Amino acid sequence: MENPFTGVVVRATGSWYDVLHDGTTLRCRIRGRLRLRGSRATNPVVVGDRVTCETDANGDHTITDIAPRRNYVIRRASNLSRESHIIAANLDQALLLVTLRQPATAAEFVDRFLVTCEAYKVPVVILLSKSDLQVPEALRSFRAVYEGIGYRVEEVSAATGQGVETVRELLRGRTTLLSGNSGVGKSTLVRAIDPGLDIRTGEISESHRKGRHTTTFSTMYPLAQGGAVIDTPGIKGFGLLEIDAAELWHYFPEMMRTGRGCRFYNCTHTHEPGCAVVEAVRSGEIALSRYESYLKILDEDEKYRK
Structure with missing residues (x-):
């Protein structure tokens, strides 16, 4: 392996980073100075970053530099924080999964996500997930609002197969952020699109009718038909930052x-x-x-x- 080498971050846990280089995934740490660039982001290296790495005499790999990001999706780190958390970078598009019941996605959450993607020039398609469980009139009303604005809206159901092929074509050859609240069926949909992917799924908590967190860290998965999907932890809130x-x-x-x-x-x-x-x-x-x-x-x- 050449030294230094370049690759793409496909998983970021906060301590270790998986970097894809020439078809091989290498476990890397980051050089300390990368944390001291004055950024308000809690995570200096994120999934989708194109990075330069070095290998030392012991065979350990270190990320030494990050290429400029084409775009990214960002949110406030917590409800009481002025720091930011970058979810993913260098995206071709984002797919936002929304459910109108079981569980219900708040309109404000949808709009905050769309505002962020507009600000950072990430194209968005809205997926009305679990369409077989939704009220038809509610689906029509939602589509009328967001299609009227200009967003593409697709109805999908991993259970019935509705819209799965449409989403598969949307993903082909693109790097896509798949996002939404917990319980909207992100991981289940990805598994329906590419059964070879080992992504955990979880049911809805009966006590609170909210989704259980099944994905701990953002992870990029290569797709069999080409392209990659970034599966994110279920996001409860989406506080905006960096927008005047x-x-x-x-x-x-x-x-x-x-x-x-x-x-x-x-x-x-x-x-x-x-x-x-x-x-x-x-x-x-x-x-x-x-x-x-x-x-x-x-x-x-x-x-x-x-």
Whole structure:
């Protein structure tokens, strides 16, 4: 093996990093200085990173450098933290799994995820998971909102096979982040797409009707048909970071389109007279649930942007 060598991080546990190099996965540590770059991220090396490594005389491998990231998906590290946690980097797309019941995915969670992907230029497809267990009218209402904005929405069910082939084609030849709350069926869907992958699955907790955490660390899995999928731990919350309050509405596509008609160029779309966005909400052109998500993000995250 050449020294140094390059590879892609396919698993990051916080202490050890699995790096794929020429078809071989090597266990690496990171050089200490990589932790001291002034980043607010809790994890300096993430799945999807392209890295340079060195091998010492004992045969131990060390990550010595990280190539610039093309994009990434980030969230606040915890509800009371100004630090960030990068979920994955260098993505071709993200697939967000959503369930409307068993368990129900909150609209605000969906919108926070979409805002982050808009901000970091990661294309998103929304997958309405466990479609066989959902109420048809609720599915139609959800699709009307998000397809109206411009997002692609697909209904999928690993149990019945609905949409599995569509998702398989979406994944082919691409590096894809698969994300969603615990219990929405991420690991089960990946197994349906590629039965050769050894990804654990878990049932819904009957006591709380919430998903049990079955994936501990983000992991990149190569797919038989080409491409790779990054399976993430079930995410409960998605606090935003690095997005200025004045720019937040830029990442709501329907508000971006409508906001050009506001009386004031610096309209916050909250209280100003002549606000085209508020008028569009009143008329039903913009979904009330989306506008409420916008207001909640403004209110709840303002203290983290100081």
